[in-house]
Amino acid sequence: MKICVLMKQVASEDSPLSISNNIIDKASLNLVTNEPDSYALEEALLIKEKTNGEVTICTLGPESSQQVIKDGLAKGADKAIHIICDNTETMSSLDIAKIITKKIQNENFDLIFSGLQSNDYGFAQLGIIISELLDYSNACLVMGTEINENKLKIKKELENGWFQWSELKLPASLSIQSGINQPRYATLKGIMSVKNKPVDKIDFSELGLSLNAGYTIDEISIPQKSKQTQMIEGEVDDIVSQLTDILKNKIKVS
Amino acid sequence: MKILVYIESTNNKIHPVSLESLVAAQKISESNGAEVHAVIFNTNLIDALSNYKLDGLITPDNEELIYYHPLLYLEAFNQINLKYKPNLFIFGHTYETRDWVPRLSAKLDIPFISDCVDIKYSDKITVNRPIYQAKLAQKLSITSEQAIISFQAGSFSADDINRGVCNSNSESFDLSSVVDTINMGERFQESSGGVDLSSAEFIVSVGRGIGKEENIPIAENLADKINAQIGSSRPVVDAGWLDHSRQIGSSGQVVSPKLYFALGISGAIQHLVGMKGSKQIIAISKDKNAPIFEIADYAVVGDLLEIIPKLTDNL
Ligand SMILES: Cc1cc2nc3c(=O)[nH]c(=O)nc-3n(C[C@H](O)[C@H](O)[C@H](O)COP(=O)(O)OP(=O)(O)OC[C@H]3O[C@@H](n4cnc5c(N)ncnc54)[C@H](O)[C@@H]3O)c2cc1C
Numbered sequence: 001m002k003i004c005v006l007m008k009q010v011a012s013e014d015s016p017l018s019i020s021n022n023i024i025d026k027a028s029l030n031l032v033t034n035e036p037d038s039y040a041l042e043e044a045l046l047i048k049e050k051t052n053g054e055v056t057i058c059t060l061g062p063e064s065s066q067q068v069i070k071d072g073l074a075k076g077a078d079k080a081i082h083i084i085c086d087n088t089e090t091m092s093s094l095d096i097a098k099i100i101t102k103k104i105q106n107e108n109f110d111l112i113f114s115g116l117q118s119n120d121y122g123f124a125q126l127g128i129i130i131s132e133l134l135d136y137s138n139a140c141l142v143m144g145t146e147i148n149e150n151k152l153k154i155k156k157e158l159e160n161g162w163f164q165w166s167e168l169k170l171p172a173s174l175s176i177q178s179g180i181n182q183p184r185y186a187t188l189k190g191i192m193s194v195k196n197k198p199v200d201k202i203d204f205s206e207l208g209l210s211l212n213a214g215y216t217i218d219e220i221s222i223p224q225k226s227k228q229t230q231m232i233e234g235e236v237d238d239i240v241s242q243l244t245d246i247l248k249n250k251i252k253v254s
Numbered sequence: 255m256k257i258l259v260y261i262e263s264t265n266n267k268i269h270p271v272s273l274e275s276l277v278a279a280q281k282i283s284e285s286n287g288a289e290v291h292a293v294i295f296n297t298n299l300i301d302a303l304s305n306y307k308l309d310g311l312i313t314p315d316n317e318e319l320i321y322y323h324p325l326l327y328l329e330a331f332n333q334i335n336l337k338y339k340p341n342l343f344i345f346g347h348t349y350e351t352r353d354w355v356p357r358l359s360a361k362l363d364i365p366f367i368s369d370c371v372d373i374k375y376s377d378k379i380t381v382n383r384p385i386y387q388a389k390l391a392q393k394l395s396i397t398s399e400q401a402i403i404s405f406q407a408g409s410f411s412a413d414d415i416n417r418g419v420c421n422s423n424s425e426s427f428d429l430s431s432v433v434d435t436i437n438m439g440e441r442f443q444e445s446s447g448g449v450d451l452s453s454a455e456f457i458v459s460v461g462r463g464i465g466k467e468e469n470i471p472i473a474e475n476l477a478d479k480i481n482a483q484i485g486s487s488r489p490v491v492d493a494g495w496l497d498h499s500r501q502i503g504s505s506g507q508v509v510s511p512k513l514y515f516a517l518g519i520s521g522a523i524q525h526l527v528g529m530k531g532s533k534q535i536i537a538i539s540k541d542k543n544a545p546i547f548e549i550a551d552y553a554v555v556g557d558l559l560e561i562i563p564k565l566t567d568n569l
């Protein structure tokens with residue numbers, strides 16, 4: 001079983017965000033692996049262990065996204081594809097999908113895994129678009145996988161607490177929901193092994209695609225607060241006494 | 255301009271976010287005269303739309319479209335596109351939309367701008383969408399001839415729908431070319447069990463900001479002190495720190511207690527939809543830009559690990 005895991009580097013949840021001229025200051029961001037993608041990688045590694053398969057990480061992003069590749073290889077992926085590109089934030093999901101597809105189309109992956117959505121731009125699309133471009137079957141919000149011979153059964157999360165088991169023909173592209181597994185940590189041995197694993201690096205411009213997002217980004221802003229919120233700030237003791245007063249006298253907890 | 259709104263059905267009812275999408279389309283139509291068409295695949299529900307102002311309602315002859323199937327829907331939309339060529343397709347940003355509309359974007363080779371919260375028209379269409387976990391917002395203008403957008407639940411109010419005349423046109427789709435690589439199984443619900451939080455008076459809710467499983471008692475001690483139930487965000491359940499029946503949000507329970515005390519929860523939309531009906535919300539987060547503060551009555555900027563144990567002692 002040949003599995004490709006799409007992984008992206010994003011700003012960590014606690015990165016300071018500052019904007020000037022409708023551009024986010026990238027220098028101040030603390031860059032990490034998109035957390036939802038670690039569930040996709042873990043599911044791929046579990047299947048690799050069961051089927052004697054091979055896991056390739058594929059990321060499109062700047063040089064710094066090597067970190068994503070190193071982390072993934074340390075956890076047990078076998079190799080990686082790094083498509084270098086500095087300005088993914090102005091690209092449409094469709095354009096990003098076209099670039100990645102062009103690069104991986106001859107690899108004949110049986111499975112392509114992606115995370116549910118990227119924590120920065122959150123389009124929740126990439127893996128599903130690629131399923132169409134490569135003519136793969138697809139499913140999103142996958143909460144369970146079972147593979148027997150060439151039969152793939154998946155459990156999908158639906159709305160309002162419903163689920164559904166479905167059968168997909170391979171090859172398939174799945175976007176994985178959080179909570180499907182418990183992502184592993186890298187071991188020391190894993191970390192040591194990284195330098196021996198192959199990374200295929202290519203600049204996206206070499207793929208010779210003509211791209212056009214179909215939209216322009218006019219503005220990036222900090223959302224305005226619409227509700228009257230009472231801000232409680234200050235020293236810990238001060239906060240504690242204000243909260244005590246609110247709980248006892250305003251909300252009247254017992 | 256021509257706009258096409260997809261009306262999704264779930265459990266034989268119209269999905270509320272589809273009606274909200276229709277409001278968005280009607281709003282654009284009021285400013286630029288766009289034709290608004292809708293598509294509904296569940297023919298049992300056609301009557302429910304008959305009083306809405308629509309230039310056309312497309313309904314299928316094909317029975318197999320009543321139940322969701324990504325590849326059949328894709329082919330039907332491909333044929334709708336050939337015949338109607340809408341400039342804008344509008345969907346609710348539902349689980350189903352996530353499952354197949356990105357494919358439609360690829361098939362028609364047009365952009366899909368997902369999870370929008372507002373739309374305006376002044377010589378071109380502009381949309382707003384949250385980015386960076388709703389800590390920032392971006393405004394985009396559509397420049398392509400055709401595009402797809404989807405709206406987050408709650409972006410518009412279905413009460414604002416314009417009523418009027420609607421003609422339905424039945425279409426028969428040739429779906430014989432669809433190679434069936436996806437066999438959709440039965441839908442089921444997992445036995446619920448666990449706690450029912452819907453009638454809780456006070457809830458202390460734990461988010462990822464609690465840091466680690468060993469810190470959960472910090473929340474439990476506070477909850478004991480004020481007779482509250484424990485709730486949580488999804489990552490806390492995913493990590494196995496609390497049982498699934500504690501999860502609040504779009505894939506958990508919907509609650510409306512007198513007090514919702516959010517500890518280290520950032521306020522993603524999927525969490526907010528489960529608790530925004532709470533009477534009073536106190537939220538504590540280290541991050542003064544956390545979106546949860548947008549809906550909180552009291553916003554505490556600080557470290558919960560320092561503040562909450564002291565607060566519990568003080569009560
Ligand atoms: C289809 C779908 C369904 C989903 N369903 C749900 C659902 O039902 N429920 C749900 O909750 N989520 C759901 N999610 C996930 C949701 O998008 C968010 O990822 C999730 O709600 C984030 O949880 P959180 O706020 O606990 O964590 P984070 O977003 O990581 O926020 C943690 C917060 O804690 C703060 N913090 C950190 N340390 C401290 C400290 N020491 N003291 C004080 N504050 C601190 C941080 O500043 C931050 O504000 C769903 C997502 C999708 C796509």
Ligand SMILES: Nc1ncnc2c1ncn2[C@@H]1O[C@H](COP(=O)(O)O)[C@@H](O)[C@H]1O
Pocket residue numbers: 006007008034036037040058059060061088093096113114115116117118121122123124125126127
């Ligand atoms: N630039 C990228 N490189 C590799 N994978 C990506 C990239 N962008 C998105 N993905 C994958 O696609 C998923 C959905 O992302 P998105 O459509 O951007 O919300 C992510 O969770 C990743 O698995």
